[in-house]
Amino acid sequence: MELLERYVHEVGRRLPAKQCTDVEAELRSLLTDALEARVSSRGEGKEAISEEDQVAVLTEFGPPAKIAAQYAPPYQYLIGPRVFSVYLIVVAAVSGALTLAHLVSLVVALRGAASFSGELGRSLLEMGPGYFSALIAGLGSVTLVFAILERVLPTSESLELGDKAWDPRSLPAVQDRDRVKPAGLIAGIAVLVILIVGLNLYPNNVAMSFVHVSGTEDVGARWVAMPLLAPGFFQAYLPLLNIAWVVAIVLNVILLYQGRWQLGTRIADVGLSAYGVFILYRMLIGPPMIGLNPEWIALITGKVASAGSAHTEILTQMLARQMQWALVVVLVITIVDLGHKVYLVFRTRPGAA
Amino acid sequence: MTTDLIENLMLELRRGTLVLSVLSELRQRQYGYSLKERLAQDGVEIDQGTLYPLLRRLEKQGLLDSVWQVEESRPRRYYVLSIAGQQVLETMSHEWRELVRVMDQLLEGGNHGTA
Secondary structure (H helix, E strand, C coil), rough: HHHHEEEEEEEEHHCHHHHHHHHHHHHHHHHHHHHHHHHHHCCCCCCCCCHHHHHHHHHHHCCHHHHHHHHHCCCCCCHHHHHHHHHHHHHHHHHHHHHHHHHHHHHHHCCCCHHHHHHHHHEEEEHHHHHHHHEEEEEEEHHHHHHHHHHCCCCCCCCCCCCCCCCCCCCCCCCCCCCCCCCHHHHHHHHHHHHHHHHHHHHHHHHEEECCCCEEEEEEHHHHEEEECCCHHHHHHHHHHHHHHHHHHHHHHHHHHHCCCCCCHHHHHHHHHHHHHHHHHHHHCCCEECCCCCHHHHHHCCCCCCHHHHHHHHHHHHHHHHHHHHHHHHHHHHHHHHHHHHHHHHHHHHHHH | CCHHHHHHHHHHHCCCCHHHHHHHHHCEEHHHHHHHHHHCCCCCCCHHHHHHHHHHHHHHHEEEEEEEEECCCCCCCEECCCCHHHHHHHHHHHHHHHHHHHHHHHHHHHHHHHC
16 A cells, blocks of 8 residues: 555655654554445455555545645644645755856856956855855745745645645655665765875875966976865864764764664764764864965965965965855754754654664 | 535535534544544535544544554544533533524524514
């Protein structure tokens, strides 16, 4: 009875966590009762339940969003089950449009630029904060509109797409959230190994590369790489990061072996994310990670070392500010992710551990 | 247009009686599907998608008690009137009878007689 399970899952995912398991169990029982009564009226047993029977019963129940809205108390959510699916689509569309618009602006700025790398750096520095501001303003407006819709839409109405001709066969397959994807884990391990080896054994390779032209254009042109990371990064943060990466590799190996998320690995993952939040916070308030050498800057700008020093200070400050913004964004994302992981711990059945 | 209007008005009229119908059937404990069948046998047709969430709401309001019964072929949740629910049913039944009396009077021309 796959359609039945898909339906139950679709209703459940729109409900508050504390209500979800109980309503899912009752709904499963009620739907099975209705299906058995249907085949029994034809003089058949429950083994005769067909997909057509499931479609008929589920159609009678109505779209998952409507059922979930009936179960959920009104105004418990900022964005409730009746409008949530459409809200997600609009959020994706607005985010995509804003990203595309900024990318187009970037391309336009780069087309007329004399120096690609210089203009790229300047444009990215200028556009970074603007992009995040636009994203926050855009998504905030969308959320506000949908929160109002949630409150003014008559209780019998829903914004669910395809509501009028709802077909149970269109229900998405139930995703097994505890099943791990080996390809993703292997890729994760590879990236972590590269990070550990790269930063511990070849720290100077984390660098900004550019073509340096000395004298005339064709004479003495060569690729040079300017190290970016400050000594403070290797003293204050790298040991902490090494611990996190090694634990993450061990966790990924265990997951590869077990094939599924279990309570123990979920808790370990929460601990790892919490540790990640700690490291990010330390990076935000601690010594700077970026450290530029005045001699390198003098080399790039073609000025004497003293002028290079002034440029270095300005550039270091700009990069440090951008780095702080980036850290704030990553910190927020990591905290949200941590919350999601904590939720997954509570929804993991202890029996599965 | 007129048919739609009448259908909507009838729907509204029936909707007002749903809670009383459900409470009256739950003087004896029932699980969701058996309640739906009993209501249908007694002439009250109600969508399953409306009935089951309604049971939850009535339980949350303290008018119903519920318990999972796991001894049968599969687990079923049974509902029955709570003490508070019995009192509410009694009050609502009294109010309903009074309403029917008044409405009958109104529909028959009221105390003023027909012209």
